[in-house]
Amino acid sequence: MCGISCILTLEHSSHTLKERGHLPPGVNCASVNGDEASAKLAKELDASLELIVHRGPDSRGQWISPDNRVALGHVRLAINDLSPDGAQPFHDASDTVHAVVNGELYDHERIRSELLEKTDYKFKGRSDCEIVIALYKYYGLNFLHKLRGEFALVLYDSRTQLFIAARDRYGIKPLFWTIQEGRLLVAAEAKAFLPLGWKPEWDVKSLLDAGWNHDERTLFKGVSKSFGHIEQRQYWDIEYPDKRTLDPRSEAEMIEGVRSRMLDAIRLRLRADVPVGVYLSGGIDSSVIAGMVTHLVKERGERMGNDKETERVCCFSVAFDEDSGFDESKIANRTADFLGVKYYKKHMNESELAARFEDATYHCEIQNPDLNYVGKYALSEVPEKLGFKVVLTGEGADENFGGYPLYLPDYLREPDLAWPANPLSEAMREKQLAKTEEAAKQYYASVGADASNRGPSIPRRMLNDISTVSSMTAFQLTVFADWTQRYGSCDPQLTIANNADGRVRAKIVNQWHPLHSAQYVWSKGHLANIFLTCLGDRTEMAHSIEARTPFLDHHLTEYVNGLPPSVKIRYDPGSDTFVEKWVLREASKPFITKELYERKKHPYSAPTTYPHGGPLHKLLDGLITRANVEDLGFVAWEKVSGLVPKAFEEGDADLQGKAMAMRFAFTVAQWIVLSKRFGIAKAVPPEMAC
Ligand SMILES: *[C@@H]1O[C@H](CO)[C@@H](O)[C@H](O)[C@H]1NC(C)=O
Numbered sequence: 001m002c003g004i005s006c007i008l009t010l011e012h013s014s015h016t017l018k019e020r021g022h023l024p025p026g027v028n029c030a031s032v033n034g035d036e037a038s039a040k041l042a043k044e045l046d047a048s049l050e051l052i053v054h055r056g057p058d059s060r061g062q063w064i065s066p067d068n069r070v071a072l073g074h075v076r077l078a079i080n081d082l083s084p085d086g087a088q089p090f091h092d093a094s095d096t097v098h099a100v101v102n103g104e105l106y107d108h109e110r111i112r113s114e115l116l117e118k119t120d121y122k123f124k125g126r127s128d129c130e131i132v133i134a135l136y137k138y139y140g141l142n143f144l145h146k147l148r149g150e151f152a153l154v155l156y157d158s159r160t161q162l163f164i165a166a167r168d169r170y171g172i173k174p175l176f177w178t179i180q181e182g183r184l185l186v187a188a189e190a191k192a193f194l195p196l197g198w199k200p201e202w203d204v205k206s207l208l209d210a211g212w213n214h215d216e217r218t219l220f221k222g223v224s225k226s227f228g229h230i231e232q233r234q235y236w237d238i239e240y241p242d243k244r245t246l247d248p249r250s251e252a253e254m255i256e257g258v259r260s261r262m263l264d265a266i267r268l269r270l271r272a273d274v275p276v277g278v279y280l281s282g283g284i285d286s287s288v289i290a291g292m293v294t295h296l297v298k299e300r301g302e303r304m305g306n307d308k309e310t311e312r313v314c315c316f317s318v319a320f321d322e323d324s325g326f327d328e329s330k331i332a333n334r335t336a337d338f339l340g341v342k343y344y345k346k347h348m349n350e351s352e353l354a355a356r357f358e359d360a361t362y363h364c365e366i367q368n369p370d371l372n373y374v375g376k377y378a379l380s381e382v383p384e385k386l387g388f389k390v391v392l393t394g395e396g397a398d399e400n401f402g403g404y405p406l407y408l409p410d411y412l413r414e415p416d417l418a419w420p421a422n423p424l425s426e427a428m429r430e431k432q433l434a435k436t437e438e439a440a441k442q443y444y445a446s447v448g449a450d451a452s453n454r455g456p457s458i459p460r461r462m463l464n465d466i467s468t469v470s471s472m473t474a475f476q477l478t479v480f481a482d483w484t485q486r487y488g489s490c491d492p493q494l495t496i497a498n499n500a501d502g503r504v505r506a507k508i509v510n511q512w513h514p515l516h517s518a519q520y521v522w523s524k525g526h527l528a529n530i531f532l533t534c535l536g537d538r539t540e541m542a543h544s545i546e547a548r549t550p551f552l553d554h555h556l557t558e559y560v561n562g563l564p565p566s567v568k569i570r571y572d573p574g575s576d577t578f579v580e581k582w583v584l585r586e587a588s589k590p591f592i593t594k595e596l597y598e599r600k601k602h603p604y605s606a607p608t609t610y611p612h613g614g615p616l617h618k619l620l621d622g623l624i625t626r627a628n629v630e631d632l633g634f635v636a637w638e639k640v641s642g643l644v645p646k647a648f649e650e651g652d653a654d655l656q657g658k659a660m661a662m663r664f665a666f667t668v669a670q671w672i673v674l675s676k677r678f679g680i681a682k683a684v685p686p687e688m689a690c
């Protein structure tokens with residue numbers, strides 16, 4: 001788990017110099033001023049690594065190719081094999097293949113022994129990431145299929161001059177790229193480009209149509225999360241069965257199938273040469289992880305990280321003020337008591353949130369309409385202080401098991417033909433569809449979002465009418481300057497629909513159940529670009545904490561994706577309600593408290609209203625000034641000058657308007673923080689073609 005920064009010169013520099021007439025034909029620039037160029041490159045790369053040192057405070061390494069064309073840099077958070085043998089970049093014995101790897105590759109011991117039977121590869125140490133080059137040398141590009149876990153990597157094969165950058169299946173680990181002055185730059189965070197000649201500019205169109213959330217774009221012009229323009233090949237995708245095919249398996253078989261794969265995914269994620277802990281909230285996802293970890297450690301004698309004492313499973317959570325209505329630490333405390341584990345909590349009040357607002361925003365590199373990310377940022381301070389480097393977290397359970405209430409209308413949109421034992425009759429299904437769609441509308445209105453985008457539309461038609469795409473785009477910002485209309489009509493729903501590959505859209509329309517289609521688009525958007533970033537990697541790595549996500553283990557998700565919709569969401573005729581994540585709940589039953597087994601979904605959330613005159617009011621007031629807003633260039637001052645007064649208005653007259661103003665104010669304030677910390681140029685209108 002680490003950070004990487006790499007440079008690939010796209011044109012040979014000797015070629016460029018020749019054209020400029022500096023060198024006679026046939027003279028290689030590397031031989032003339034190679035040492036100087038190499039030293040300059042090394043210094044640049046070091047400055048770049050310095051900006052992501054939080055991702056890897058333990059050591060630092062770089063490799064520069066003899067022709068100065070390729071530079072690979074790495075900062076290391078030592079988790080497996082703490083010896084210098086685990087230091088990166090890695091090289092093969094013939095010094096032709098070089099790689100930097102950020103992440104965790106599970107089951108690497110088995111892969112390593114398999115490789116040792118097939119090849120005579122000389123491993124240097126025990127680091128999980130060392131298998132990358134060995135796999136590549138045996139399987140070629142198919143090495144990616146063998147990787148299990150979360151990772152971002154760059155590999156350079158100097159024999160074939162092949163430069164590969166790749167990312168894990170769900171995008172848990174970050175990888176950004178940009179081209180600057182004929183050089184391809186690839187790094188774990190955009191800030192690492194700053195010392196490499198990058199002059200950040202806003203990608204206003206990406207802000208307008210939510211490209212940062214739903215496709216390869218980011219907030220920054222010319223900085224992408226995927227390699228569409230170089231050459232991008234997919235090696236895996238989320239897949240679901242044909243909705244018309246009956247599933248012959250029994251419930252008991254499916255529950256056991258989920259349970260055994262969860263235990264396996266968790267067991268593999270306990271391995272480390274440093275202490276490992278668990279993030280515990282009041283929800284079922286993190287609780288079952290804590291429960292299964294405790295079971296594995298106490299009953300099956302598994303080691304947890306480098307801890308030799310089996311009773312010391314440690315859990316961490318964040319607590320908010322009790323009267324906020326958002327505090328779940330009491331439930332987490334009861335879970336911890338039930339499991340007999342150690343429990344540490346971090347208490348967050350308003351001033352604690354305000355104090356971290358700017359740093360947390362800098363680390364995220366995107367905006368958030370609430371403060372959940374600040375809570376997560378603070379949470380990762382707890383294990384850091386206690387000397388932990390690795391935690392297990394529950395991200396991905398809601399995506400794969402159908403945990404979000406907003407999925408309900410899409411579950412009900414069509415009958416579940418894979419599961420005819422469904423207690424829901426056709427007449428009942430239609431009735432419940434109307435009821436849950438209305439509830440979704442009300443919910444979005446109540447939290448200050450726009451519910452007016454829920455009717456028929458081209459994007460809805462492209463995606464088999466799922467309403468999850470409307471829910472995902474309920475927060476439409478109305479703060480943009482008038483000139484931004486030059487980018488045309490920008491519809492985030494269309495961004496989502498267009499971003500799905502045409503082959504996927506064909507499956508969505510003809511083959512997948514709408515619940516599964518909803519899970520697909522959600523996983524590609526909010527999961528990948530908000531939850532795994534601001535509530536995941538960025539706010540964890542800011543404090544050098546590696547979080548592992550067993551629910552995104554692809555052996556587990558492939559199994560769960562293959563289950564019928566009605567074992568994910570289950571109608572209970574007795575109470576006339578739906579049980580979300582039904583099969584997860586059943587699989588978890590032996591490992592969690594009765595309280596959690598019976599509890600309805602309460603997503604982790606920070607409070608959303610704050611008092612007049614408090615620390616957050618003062619902070620936002622100081623940030624959202626006319627001068628700061630005008631420096632952004634793409635925001636109209638007259639559309640945002642009233643936000644802070646409205647958000648912190650006293651009295652409960654217009655709660656929805658207040659909630660909306662608060663979300664907009666958070667967003668604009670975060671843009672201002674990014675603009676200042678990154679030195680982003682003021683956005684200007686695009687040139688009009690005449
Ligand atoms: C839970 O809270 C009670 C009461 O404050 C405390 O005595 C107990 O130690 C807590 N349990 C854990 C595991 O921290």
Ligand SMILES: *[C@@H]1O[C@H](CO)[C@@H](O)[C@H](O)[C@H]1NC(C)=O
Pocket residue numbers: 347349350351352
């Ligand atoms: C918020 O929490 C911090 C740290 O626990 C404490 O020092 C401070 O007094 C608290 N502020 C308020 C207003 O409760």
